[in-house]
Amino acid sequence: MSSPVSSKPPFADLYFGMSDSRNEASENRERFVRSYVDLDGASDAVLAGRKFLVLGPKGTGKSALAWYLEASEINGTHLADVRDASALPLAEVPRLQTGQAAGPERTVVAWKFILLCNYLELLLRDQRCSLHQNREVTRVAKLLRDFGFMGDASGRALVTASNTTVEIPIPKIGTIYRRESKAAISIYNLIPYLEDWVSTAEAEIRHVLLIDGLDSIFLNDVKYDESLSSLVQAAYALNQKLRQHDATGSIVLLVRNDVFSRVALSLPDSQKMRDDMSIDLDWRILSGPGGKDAPLIRLVNAKASKALGVSDVQVLDYFPASITVGGRGSRPRTFPTFQYLLNMTRHTPRDLLRVFEEIRKVAASSADGTAGEVLRATVIHEGVLQYSTKYFVGAIQNEFAGFEGGPEGAQAAITSIQEIGKQTFNASEFREALDGQTPPRGSEAERLLKLLFFAGAIGNYIAHMNESYMQFYHRRDDSQIYLKGTFILHHALIHAWAMRRTKAAASGPSTRTTQVTRRPARQRRRTRGGEDSGQS
Incomplete structure (x- = not known):
């Protein structure tokens, strides 16, 4: 008698992904989206704006979450931009001339400007977003692009102008023109206007800006602590305003939990951030006989199936x-x-x-x-x-x-x-x-x-x-x-x-x-x- 044919797919046909989730998404976007395994609904919590901090050691899936949200734009429910923090001038941001005295407050202002420019760019990708109907917004956005303050090069553009106060001409229309008495305005004085525009924008879909890459740069140095803590504080403040106005999206930081624990000493609201607005990606809980039902094995099984x-x-x-x-x-x-x-x-x-x-x-x-x-x-x-x-x-x-x-x-x-x-x-x-x-x-x-x-x-x-x-x-x-x-x-x-x-x-x-x-x-x-x- 012949042996029965196994009903299991061949082991050679199983799929376990690639080392880099970005490469995996680029190689086969549909398969990456289909095989992505969510941990405790993390992607929904991030997309809905309930969580703005994704914490976890390197290799636990922070980047995979970001690239999943970017790749799953094809579903038509949201738009996501992933910015690489390793391209941002972390050590230089505290020296940017924002109009305040040197210190954490000035660094928070600089980070707010960087985050708002990138988030505005994301909103304007949505052709149905109400901001397209605001001529003042579109003209200011064009000026910011021309200066290089929007997109991946935003941080480098700011460093180029770090020793001076950059001003842009005010379009002779809209709120800024009516409120300001000068023909030009410091870019950092745009922050209240940018906050108002992005928090009151109307759209049919969600928007999420994700800052990734903090695992790829040297962060175990005190010279980065002020910059990093200010980045977290700026993102927290902006997300509070976005939630207050029931905005269409949020700004998300992907941070190693050890890094957050270190800079938390400089954050007055660090415990509130962690308790209320963070999610910790931790797969390492063992359960069941020999761990066969551990979250890590459930991840492997789910991805393959x-x-x-x-x-x-x-x-x-x-x-x-x-x-x-x-x-x-x-x-x-x-x-x-x-x-x-x-x-x-x-x-x-x-x-x-x-x-x-x-x-x-x-x-x-x-x-x-x-x-x-x-x-x-x-x-x-x-x-x-x-x-x-x-x-x-x-x-x-x-x-x-x-x-x-x-x-x-x-x-x-x-x-x-x-x-x-x-x-x-x-x-x-x-x-x-x-x-x-x-x-x-x-x-x-x-x-x-x-x-x-x-x-x-x-x-x-x-x-x-x-x-x-x-x-x-x-x-x-x-x-x-x-x-x-x-x-x-x-x-x-x-x-x-x-x-x-x-x-x-x-x-x-x-x-x-x-x-x-x-x-x-x-x-x-x-x-x-x-x-x-x-x-x-």
């Missing part, structure tokens, strides 16, 4: 319940498969989707990918190896981007870890390896260890008599790395570099992984990722 247009795909059904690892000079050990895969990630959607995508590629090149059968362990191991070497190592290196001496520091740190050549090490060993490079960089050991720690590349290894813990802080938290203790490499780096494992760190089922992340109420919650790594 939506992309194929089928009602249900259970991705873990393609995998054996457990997987054996080790065996090359060490005692083989068996782990639940989901635990094994999850511990190769930093508990973020991007990491886990990349694991499945690399396994899918391997399966597609073998017989495993042609039918809905359980994948062989060799396919899974090879996919995890490809993920570790092709994606994870590069992702860690990218965490150094924007830091002073970032590329050189990243290379020095990674080279030193490889030269140490083992799973656990201490600060002295790391410093010695740095000093062995040309030029010696041992004086940077503390800074580089912190960057590796914040990137999720290393954790603190804490050994007790009966059990041991590995604490990985995902991205930057207020708590500092324990520099005098023992460090342990992330499983994926051990895997990528075929590094030997420290016997004590892989010595039994009592060892477990702990990841700590920033919570909205500034409390820490520990999320268990399962047993430690005899995983290879």
Whole structure:
């Protein structure tokens, strides 16, 4: 008798997206929109103007939310513009001459002007918006475009004029002409008029301006704090006015939660912002046996099924319940498969989707990918190896981007870890390896260890008599790395570099992984990722 044909789609046909949501949306807009997975109705809350802060560590889907709203314009319910904050002159904004004395108030005014110009540009994209009927608005908008104050180059145009007070001629019509006694007006004196225009505009659809890219620039420096806190304060004030007038849209900031926690000290209303108008993208809650019903797995299942247009795909059904690892000079050990895969990630959607995508590629090149059968362990191991070497190592290196001496520091740190050549090490060993490079960089050991720690590349290894813990802080938290203790490499780096494992760190089922992340109420919650790594 022939074996029954599986009703599951082939694993090779499953879709797990791309590393960059913007690239994913550009490649196939319809598939990206169809396969997007919302967390707790975040997109609706943002689009409706109920939330203006989208918080979360890097890799949790902040950019995906922004590009989903931009791509889903095809539905005809809204217009969305995504502006890249890395193109904005964050360090320069506090120096812009707005007419006030230097300080936070002046910086808030400058940010209001930048945000209002970009939001006005968005409204004027809507040909049915009532602003098109206001000749004063259209003439002022043309002048602002001519000066370069609208669109992606708005920040650069302001910096060009940072040492002077820019004035524009007043059109001899409308409210401004009647109220002002001069023939020209400072651009910053336009702010009350711009606020009035955008908050009272009428339209049939919603509008949302999203500021993305704050993960892509160096923000761990006090010189940015005034600018960032003022940006948040300006967006909050503008959104309050938009909501007060029941306006057609809002201005949304996509911010790492650790960055917001740091600048919150300068924001008098930071707790109100967080409580009332923010949404925290956190997928890292484990639930169910072995985590099979965890939000991260629900995300993977939903994305795969939506992309194929089928009602249900259970991705873990393609995998054996457990997987054996080790065996090359060490005692083989068996782990639940989901635990094994999850511990190769930093508990973020991007990491886990990349694991499945690399396994899918391997399966597609073998017989495993042609039918809905359980994948062989060799396919899974090879996919995890490809993920570790092709994606994870590069992702860690990218965490150094924007830091002073970032590329050189990243290379020095990674080279030193490889030269140490083992799973656990201490600060002295790391410093010695740095000093062995040309030029010696041992004086940077503390800074580089912190960057590796914040990137999720290393954790603190804490050994007790009966059990041991590995604490990985995902991205930057207020708590500092324990520099005098023992460090342990992330499983994926051990895997990528075929590094030997420290016997004590892989010595039994009592060892477990702990990841700590920033919570909205500034409390820490520990999320268990399962047993430690005899995983290879």
